[in-house]
Amino acid sequence: MAESIIKVLNVNKSYGTLKAVRNLNFNVLPSTCFGFLGPNGAGKTTMMKMIYGKALRDVTSDSQIKVFGLDPDKYELNIKFLSGVVPQEDNLDEELNVWQNLYIYGNFYGMHRNVICQRIDELLKFFELSSKKLSKIRELSGGMKRRLLIARALLHTPRLLILDEPTTGLDPQVRHLIWEKLRQLKKAGLTILLTTHYMEEAFQLCDTILIMDHGEKIIEGQPGTLLEKYIEAYVIEIQDETLGEIAMKMPIPDSIRPDCSHGNPLFYSESLNALKSLTSRLGSGGYYLRQSNLEDLFLKLTGRALNEQQ
Amino acid sequence: MNSNDLPSLPYRILSVWYRHFLVYTRNLISNGLPPFLEPLIFLAGVGLGLGKYIVSMNNLPYIQYLASGLLVTSAMYTASFECTFGTFIRLEYDKVYDGILAAPITANDLIIGEIFWAGTKGCFFSFAVLTIVTVFGVIPIGLSLLAPVVGFFTGLMFASISLWVTSFVKTINHFNFYMTGVLSPMFFFSGVVFPISSLPKGLQPFAEIMPLTHVVRLVRAFCHHSFEISLFIDLIYVIFITIAMSILAVLRLKCRLIL
Numbered sequence: 188m189a190e191s192i193i194k195v196l197n198v199n200k201s202y203g204t205l206k207a208v209r210n211l212n213f214n215v216l217p218s219t220c221f222g223f224l225g226p227n228g229a230g231k232t233t234m235m236k237m238i239y240g241k242a243l244r245d246v247t248s249d250s251q252i253k254v255f256g257l258d259p260d261k262y263e264l265n266i267k268f269l270s271g272v273v274p275q276e277d278n279l280d281e282e283l284n285v286w287q288n289l290y291i292y293g294n295f296y297g298m299h300r301n302v303i304c305q306r307i308d309e310l311l312k313f314f315e316l317s318s319k320k321l322s323k324i325r326e327l328s329g330g331m332k333r334r335l336l337i338a339r340a341l342l343h344t345p346r347l348l349i350l351d352e353p354t355t356g357l358d359p360q361v362r363h364l365i366w367e368k369l370r371q372l373k374k375a376g377l378t379i380l381l382t383t384h385y386m387e388e389a390f391q392l393c394d395t396i397l398i399m400d401h402g403e404k405i406i407e408g409q410p411g412t413l414l415e416k417y418i419e420a421y422v423i424e425i426q427d428e429t430l431g432e433i434a435m436k437m438p439i440p441d442s443i444r445p446d447c448s449h450g451n452p453l454f455y456s457e458s459l460n461a462l463k464s465l466t467s468r469l470g471s472g473g474y475y476l477r478q479s480n481l482e483d484l485f486l487k488l489t490g491r492a493l494n495e496q497q
Numbered sequence: 498m499n500s501n502d503l504p505s506l507p508y509r510i511l512s513v514w515y516r517h518f519l520v521y522t523r524n525l526i527s528n529g530l531p532p533f534l535e536p537l538i539f540l541a542g543v544g545l546g547l548g549k550y551i552v553s554m555n556n557l558p559y560i561q562y563l564a565s566g567l568l569v570t571s572a573m574y575t576a577s578f579e580c581t582f583g584t585f586i587r588l589e590y591d592k593v594y595d596g597i598l599a600a601p602i603t604a605n606d607l608i609i610g611e612i613f614w615a616g617t618k619g620c621f622f623s624f625a626v627l628t629i630v631t632v633f634g635v636i637p638i639g640l641s642l643l644a645p646v647v648g649f650f651t652g653l654m655f656a657s658i659s660l661w662v663t664s665f666v667k668t669i670n671h672f673n674f675y676m677t678g679v680l681s682p683m684f685f686f687s688g689v690v691f692p693i694s695s696l697p698k699g700l701q702p703f704a705e706i707m708p709l710t711h712v713v714r715l716v717r718a719f720c721h722h723s724f725e726i727s728l729f730i731d732l733i734y735v736i737f738i739t740i741a742m743s744i745l746a747v748l749r750l751k752c753r754l755i756l
């Protein structure tokens with residue numbers, strides 16, 4: 188098995204009395220995409236920051252973080268030199284234009300002027316931003332800013348790309364464009380670490396996901412395997428309140444698992460036919476029969492919805 | 498890419514400096530012209546009005562006395578503004594520092610780069626004042642040409658003090674206390690406008706504590722070619738304050754940058 192790019196062992200992080208990360212363990216293998224999934228405040232960003240030395244983990248004897256075999260508390264510079272970071276909050280330099288934003292960044296990495304210029308052209312083209320080369324930052328749309336942030340992180344051809352919620356707040360077209368680009372980069376050998384609270388994003392990009400809540404790991408594995416193993420294949424969502432009450436009074440076979448801990452009931456089952464026979468008794472509207480997804484898995488594991496704000 | 502190619506410490510500091518340089522020179526007219534206009538306005542005010550009432554100060558024409566002081570106060574103000582409002586905006590509003598810290602730059606590199614940039618601005622502002630006072634023949638050409646060097650050290654010193662102040666500030670309005678409560682008294686009671694010896698005896702030691710007093714003495718020595726051995730004390734004071742405050746600023750700001 189290939190050597191891990193990131194190795195995290197028993198890592199904790201507290202801010203005063205708040206425990207942001209509790210006893211986290213994981214490994215990231217080269218040329219794979221590893222995703223942190225969880226609601227706001229789950230500790231995803233804090234974990235990312237500890238990887239590139241923007242936050243320091245609690246000092247305990249058994250805790251360890253190794254990135255490229257180096258401890259970020261001591262080798263912050265070496266790790267950042269080999270990694271690209273796309274922050275959750277847009278921190279482009281508003282006082283500089285698109286090209287200058289990238290240029291000063293190349294400068295931080297000690298790159299030669301000609302190389303920087305060449306990389307800027309390549310990356311602007313790759314992210315379909317060539318026409319914005321000399322634009323001011325505030326003239327860019329949210330999607331363009333996000334693409335520019337990713338381009339900035341890739342300028343020095345890093346070996347590890349760290350993305351904190353790369354597509355939050357973007358429209359579906361831009362989201363798909365970014366996913367497509369990230370897949371291409373992974374194929375070319377880049378290791379990607381990302382956080383997201385979009386189930387679909389994790390499913391589209393990640394080889395491994397780690398679901399966390401309240402700073403703790405809940406489960407880790409391949410997205411497909413997790414779904415197969417921990418949640419039924421199909422689900423009916425009842426959207427109408429009175430219909431929900433009717434549904435709960437109906438006799439429900441053992442092959443269906445009802446869940447009404449969150450307002451309107453949900454009915455899970457491995458058997459599509461069992462659910463179909465249930466819906467036939469419910470009439471024609473007010474419910475939605477679909478395949479279950481990571482969101483349902485999260486709900487099952489934590490007992491609460493993923494979009495709840497902390 | 499190999500991590501052996503890691504940029505060296507001076508290079509990293511320089512690349513932070515370069516970011517500020519690029520931002521500053523982007524608006525060359527609006528940033529570069531006022532430093533020349535300000536001394537012009539000042540000298541016009543003194544030459545046309547105040548100078549008629551106060552003819553000489555410390556055996557020098559008053560306009561010359563005041564002009565030599567302005568060589569460092571301009572540096573003090575620009576460095577102080579840069580490292581209070583400027584730094585705070587980069588830290589809290591624009592998140593520029595977060596962006597820089599994702600690159601191979603440490604918090605220390607960033608803060609030291611900041612101080613050197615403020616020093617550079619101090620040097621430039623002193624140069625601007627020097628240009629005006631030299632062109633108008635207010636200060637005779639000579640060692641006064643070294644004033645921008647004093648301006649550079651003035652910039653470094655006030656940058657380090659201001660960064661330390663900034664490290665305590667939670668909302669941007671708090672800087673008003675520093676501007677009005679510290680910098681304004683410093684301007685009036687550090688021997689820029691009138692000699693410290695004119696202050697009441699009891700207040701004179703306070704003037705000696707003020708950092709501006711010492712750079713004013715240094716720059717006056719160059720302007721008026723009068724060197725005394727006591728200037729070494731001023732020099733040591735400036736170096737000591739700059740280093741001590743830089744260390745304090747780095748330690749405190751680091752806690753705000755690395756969580």
